[in-house]
Amino acid sequence: MTAEKLMAQLEADPEWVARRDERERFRQRRTAGYDRAAAPLKAELVEAGFEVESVADLYNERRNYEAAVPILLRWLPRIEHPAVKESVVRALTVKWARPQAALVMLEELRRLLDSSDRSLRFAVANALSEVADDSVFDEVVELARDRRYSVGERGVLVLALANMRERRQGAIEVLRELLSDDVAPHALTALGELRAKEARAEIEPFLEHPETSVRDEAAKAIKKIDKK
Numbered sequence: 001m002t003a004e005k006l007m008a009q010l011e012a013d014p015e016w017v018a019r020r021d022e023r024e025r026f027r028q029r030r031t032a033g034y035d036r037a038a039a040p041l042k043a044e045l046v047e048a049g050f051e052v053e054s055v056a057d058l059y060n061e062r063r064n065y066e067a068a069v070p071i072l073l074r075w076l077p078r079i080e081h082p083a084v085k086e087s088v089v090r091a092l093t094v095k096w097a098r099p100q101a102a103l104v105m106l107e108e109l110r111r112l113l114d115s116s117d118r119s120l121r122f123a124v125a126n127a128l129s130e131v132a133d134d135s136v137f138d139e140v141v142e143l144a145r146d147r148r149y150s151v152g153e154r155g156v157l158v159l160a161l162a163n164m165r166e167r168r169q170g171a172i173e174v175l176r177e178l179l180s181d182d183v184a185p186h187a188l189t190a191l192g193e194l195r196a197k198e199a200r201a202e203i204e205p206f207l208e209h210p211e212t213s214v215r216d217e218a219a220k221a222i223k224k225i226d227k228k
Helices: 003-011 014-031 034-047 066-078 082-091 102-111 118-131 134-145 151-163 168-180 184-193 197-208 212-227
Strands: none
Touching (some): 034 082, 066 082, 082 102, 102 134, 134 151, 184 212, 197 212
């Protein structure tokens, strides 16, 4: 089926059209007032030498903005506008914001527990997969086990355990436990990153998993473990 025929078929489906229109209304509500809400932060970034039209320019244009991290961290808790906040979170989803951004992200994720803004919640959880380190090991484990968060959100928190160095052994034990959880594919990835030889036997059964993506993660994990 061509793209044109597929779109025509979808456009003829009232339920699909209704869902699309609702998503667009949500997007418009979420982004309304973005420029006004971002203006004070943008002004401070410009004053610091970062000429941007929006916060997203920092990462979309692949700039070196390490010096802007303290500014972004200072503003993140103060920003209420969800789309602006998400832009700041995404700008802080970089390894060189580790670990100074970790505690701020943890506080944001806890605050967002009852929020219906799944996009923002996932962005904050995903940021932790980059900025978390041993200093927040216990907090990351607690949230990764917390089923009040979605599987996707918990999954990227599980990936944060691959950043652990001093707490590496503790991270491996938690990841082995999570192989029986819905976040097992993410645990496989993290165990591979940690070259967790002691978990190899527990990973092997996933090579026969009915889902191709899970089999692939298991194969990659074992390849990394054996390479060590």
